[in-house]
Amino acid sequence: MKGLAARLRYLFGTSRGLILGTVALIALEAAFMGMLSGPMAEWGVKEFWIKLWGMKLDPLEREGRLILLYHTFAMAVVALEVYMLTAAYKIREQHRLGIHVLVTVGYLSAMIFGLLFAYWGHNWVYHGLFLFGQSLIFFGGVWLAVAFWPWRQEHRLPPDAPYLKTSGGVDIEKLAVFIAIVATLISAVYGAVPGSNFGHAFHVFLSEDIIRIPYHTPYELAIVGHLHIMLVDIAVMAVFIVSRWTDFKGRLQKWAVPLMIIGTVIISVGAWMVVPFRPIAHHVINVGAGFLMLASLLLTIFVWRKQIEVGVARQGLNMETAGFGRKLKALFHDVLPWGATWQMMFMNLVVTAPGVFMAIKLEFFRSILLRDEKTGLVGHWHILAFMIATVLLLYYIDVAGLKGKARQIFGWIVVLGSDVATVAANVLIMRRLMVPLIQEQPLVARTLLAMDISLFLFLTGLALFLLWRLVDLFRPQGRWVEEWRNPEIGVVFEEEQK
Numbered sequence: 001m002k003g004l005a006a007r008l009r010y011l012f013g014t015s016r017g018l019i020l021g022t023v024a025l026i027a028l029e030a031a032f033m034g035m036l037s038g039p040m041a042e043w044g045v046k047e048f049w050i051k052l053w054g055m056k057l058d059p060l061e062r063e064g065r066l067i068l069l070y071h072t073f074a075m076a077v078v079a080l081e082v083y084m085l086t087a088a089y090k091i092r093e094q095h096r097l098g099i100h101v102l103v104t105v106g107y108l109s110a111m112i113f114g115l116l117f118a119y120w121g122h123n124w125v126y127h128g129l130f131l132f133g134q135s136l137i138f139f140g141g142v143w144l145a146v147a148f149w150p151w152r153q154e155h156r157l158p159p160d161a162p163y164l165k166t167s168g169g170v171d172i173e174k175l176a177v178f179i180a181i182v183a184t185l186i187s188a189v190y191g192a193v194p195g196s197n198f199g200h201a202f203h204v205f206l207s208e209d210i211i212r213i214p215y216h217t218p219y220e221l222a223i224v225g226h227l228h229i230m231l232v233d234i235a236v237m238a239v240f241i242v243s244r245w246t247d248f249k250g251r252l253q254k255w256a257v258p259l260m261i262i263g264t265v266i267i268s269v270g271a272w273m274v275v276p277f278r279p280i281a282h283h284v285i286n287v288g289a290g291f292l293m294l295a296s297l298l299l300t301i302f303v304w305r306k307q308i309e310v311g312v313a314r315q316g317l318n319m320e321t322a323g324f325g326r327k328l329k330a331l332f333h334d335v336l337p338w339g340a341t342w343q344m345m346f347m348n349l350v351v352t353a354p355g356v357f358m359a360i361k362l363e364f365f366r367s368i369l370l371r372d373e374k375t376g377l378v379g380h381w382h383i384l385a386f387m388i389a390t391v392l393l394l395y396y397i398d399v400a401g402l403k404g405k406a407r408q409i410f411g412w413i414v415v416l417g418s419d420v421a422t423v424a425a426n427v428l429i430m431r432r433l434m435v436p437l438i439q440e441q442p443l444v445a446r447t448l449l450a451m452d453i454s455l456f457l458f459l460t461g462l463a464l465f466l467l468w469r470l471v472d473l474f475r476p477q478g479r480w481v482e483e484w485r486n487p488e489i490g491v492v493f494e495e496e497q498k
Helices: 002-013 015-034 038-042 045-053 059-088 093-119 124-147 172-196 218-245 251-272 278-314 324-331 335-360 370-399 404-429 441-474 479-485
Strands: none
Touching: 002 015, 002 479, 015 059, 015 093, 015 370, 015 441, 015 479, 038 045, 059 093, 059 124, 059 218, 059 370, 093 124, 124 172, 172 218, 172 251, 218 251, 218 278, 218 335, 218 370, 251 278, 278 324, 278 335, 335 370, 335 404, 370 404, 404 441, 441 479
């Protein structure tokens, strides 16, 4: 019993334990719900799974089920980023504890009761507990904003700190995080208002189902804006997490942080403008996205340069004498920080570029089958969410302490598996530009096979990684004991700096 209590205190009382538990639950939910996917339906697994677990899947309620499912994933990811932010940035311990309690109870309540309501009948008590969980997360976010108030004396930086700050020592990066938190809270309300009017001029719908309807109600437009900005806010928080993980500082940081602030404000305002100023809202969003992409590029340059410096030093050379081949090898000496920033850049190729292209060629995509246009839109958002998840996962691999060849192997599985899958998904989305409808089957078959194989390798690697952590949790003196006693999370280059 004493050992169980210690493990529970580790899982719920430390940032590392909370991150581990949340990653495990997200993976478990993804695996469980993956049994209802298209490939599983073709193999007959879906029907078996539904009967095995006694699910109630009314086809007329599909939209509502998917909305609840998306929100259960989203709440867990938001909680995961909160744990990572509170671990990466110094805040008061009482703030950290209170935020963790609210967010943990909130996301668990939203995840468990949201799924029960959606897939196992409609007990409205479950729906109430789902909303209760979301409310707790929201108030945890309010507390998080209070904790990150950048003008607190304990948050001020010393004069010699190599980070962007005001003359009074106010940490501008912490100000940027504070602004992003406030923008996220406002964006959450932006989606909650239509939801609170459910049954009164607002009904359940999926955004991809109304794309060819010329008129949209304000509530529908609010949901579209909410969808745009919430995923962007999650991506922005991921950039800040990578920034602290890699100890982003110096001249590039002093340029990147203002760009993050400007981009966050502009893209948030653009999403909020969808209801009153729909025709120009997307143009504003694109401007804000440009600032955010430039900031992430500066972070990438910093990390890659640091990777090369550290890798060259580990080879016993210096930057002046090392040739191109040595520097290239040094860049990949640790796949985790390189991979996280590479994913941010690769995201522009598999998310931003196709999205802009579809917007430019909107007349063409409106002329093809509605099914194919919907596939493109749904795939676009799923790819973005998946790429953000890989960035957070690469960060957690480092936090979990995976070392040596296993660290490199799993890191490459995450990067290559996700990249191949997303490229194949984009080919599937854009297939109507490549082959006519009557000749699409061979292309679809090949791209689906590539996606299935790469995702299988990715998920298998994730399962083995979580199994390693599970086995460690049962060991009396496992790594979890060290993490419990030393909960501080350092930066990725910490070892090389010592």
